[in-house]
Amino acid sequence: MPLFKTNKVLFCLLLTYTVQYFSSANLNLYAQEGVIFENPYQKTENQTDVTSFTIYFTKKSNLIPKQDQIRLQSVADFLYRNKNYEIQINAHAVEGKTNKENVLISEKRSLEVERFLLIHSVEPNQIRRLFFGNSKSPNQTKEHEALNRRVELILQQMN
Known part of the structure; x- marks a missing residue:
């Protein structure tokens, strides 16, 4: 050939x-x-400068949205490297029929965020959880209901 x-x-x-x-x-x-x-996995903000951010949930859900799991992972990494920092988890809910139901929903949301952080090697003494139900929601109108389904995360140095 x-x-x-x-x-x-x-x-x-x-x-x-x-x-x-x-x-x-x-x-x-x-x-x-x-x-x-454009890369969907690219960080859209500098996570080292973030001292607080908010996670918004769907109605009556305590599942952390995927895009917020990425942000939360960077916070867990930061807390793992910096043992002198702690995170305060403030959970809110305004979609229940009663105040007791709102408190239970917000407690489940705060537990879900805490569970995520513990799975990613954050020490239990670095996590503080508070759940308010609808007692600290700034606006209880139907138009702002989605803004009230939230968990606020605040990073701070331990005293």
């Missing part, structure tokens, strides 16, 4: 966040500034 020599050129295009790489015919690799593509 005869062998034929072909002149095929392989162009390889690799995209990263800030650089595009091109391969030429003589197999040299060239780089030039490229386009930054």
Whole structure:
């Protein structure tokens, strides 16, 4: 079987966040500034500067949304590395029929956040939980109901 020599050129295009790489015919690799593509796993804020943030829940749910699990993971990592810090978990709920039901829902939300932190190696003495039901909700109108289904997290140094 005869062998034929072909002149095929392989162009390889690799995209990263800030650089595009091109391969030429003589197999040299060239780089030039490229386009930054949106990455769903990329951090959207600098987590080391965050001392407080809020997690919003769906109605009568205590499941932490996926995007907030990523934020909470960075807080757990920070607390694991900095044993002199603690987190205060303030849970709220305004979707129950009674005040007792609101307190139970907010307690379940605070327990879920605490459980997440404990699973990710945060020490129990670094976690303080409070649950208020609807007693500290700023607005109890139907339009603002989603804003009242929340857990507020505050990072602070231990005394």
